[in-house]
Amino acid sequence: MNKPHHDQPVFCFHDVAKRYPMGQTVVHALRDVNMEVREGEYLAVLGPSGSGKSTLMHIMGFMDQPTDGRVVFEGRDVGRASPRRRAMLRRTKVGFVFQAFNLLPKLSVVDNVLVPLIYQNIGRRESVRRARRVLEMVGLEDRLGHMPGQLSGGQRQRVAIARALVNQPRIILADEPTGNLDSQSAAMVLELFDRLHEDGATLVLVTHDEGVARRARRRVVVRDGRVTEDSDQPEAATGNEPVGAAASEGRASA
Numbered sequence: 001m002n003k004p005h006h007d008q009p010v011f012c013f014h015d016v017a018k019r020y021p022m023g024q025t026v027v028h029a030l031r032d033v034n035m036e037v038r039e040g041e042y043l044a045v046l047g048p049s050g051s052g053k054s055t056l057m058h059i060m061g062f063m064d065q066p067t068d069g070r071v072v073f074e075g076r077d078v079g080r081a082s083p084r085r086r087a088m089l090r091r092t093k094v095g096f097v098f099q100a101f102n103l104l105p106k107l108s109v110v111d112n113v114l115v116p117l118i119y120q121n122i123g124r125r126e127s128v129r130r131a132r133r134v135l136e137m138v139g140l141e142d143r144l145g146h147m148p149g150q151l152s153g154g155q156r157q158r159v160a161i162a163r164a165l166v167n168q169p170r171i172i173l174a175d176e177p178t179g180n181l182d183s184q185s186a187a188m189v190l191e192l193f194d195r196l197h198e199d200g201a202t203l204v205l206v207t208h209d210e211g212v213a214r215r216a217r218r219r220v221v222v223r224d225g226r227v228t229e230d231s232d233q234p235e236a237a238t239g240n241e242p243v244g245a246a247a248s249e250g251r252a253s254a
């Protein structure tokens with residue numbers, strides 16, 4: 001991965017609002033959001049359920065558009081881009097990691113990982129080569145032919161991360177990526193994100209878990225659709241504190 005050019009913005013949000021009409025009322029999912037995501041940055045978006053975190057991620061992932069304001073990516077307002085261009089940006093510029101992994105159950109590990117390459121004109125042999133390389137990065141080079149159902153949750157999420165990386169995206173967006181994992185698998189996934197950050201990746205991680213958010217170098221807190229805090233964080237102390245684990249287990253047993 002290329003070394004980051006810190007301070008170079010990947011995304012600039014200017015007065016972004018997102019409203020959903022709901023019958024007679026309107027849900028204000030985002031209001032007056034002004035922020036940047038800079039290259040090489042590891043950013044955690046933190047906030048309670050329903051605060052607008054996923055809406056923010058969907059806008060960054062070109063899956064949704066703001067109702068108001070501007071979102072500038074690579075110098076252009078994506079809110080004004082055609083559906084065709086947005087589909088292209090979605091396929092080539094971002095890597096998405098979901099809470100529920102979202103793997104295709106009838107495809108093998110290697111075939112899941114090369115799905116994002118299908119839309120590009122890359123032959124099967126080269127696609128498999130690239131998929132193997134990212135699967136090596138996540139430590140699953142010995143699981144290429146497995147089906148998702150034959151893997152643990154942590155392994156499935158690492159396959160999903162490999163799939164997110166295979167296009168060499170500008171930015172990796174992870175929405176509650178440890179939410180369905182046991183503490184040990186969650187720790188492995190977070191270690192992988194740490195490593196990607198060290199290698200220069202730009203990462204945005206959405207979480208409602210303080211322990212997970214502490215791993216990032218900057219935190220943005222969203223409440224009721226507004227950014228209420230945006231601050232840098234010192235490097236996380238890793239290894240000897242519970243990271244996401246307590247919260248995940250708490251939910252699992254609740």
Ligand code: ADP
Nearest residue numbers: 020027028029048049050051052053054055056
């Ligand atoms: P979070 O990810 O922080 O839990 P979301 O971004 O998913 O929050 O949602 C923010 C608010 O917008 C919530 O009140 C949610 O109910 C509402 N919302 C999200 N998506 C839609 C939609 N497609 N239609 C209507 N309301 C929505």
Ligand code: MG
Nearest residue numbers: 053054055175
């Ligand atoms: Mg959400």
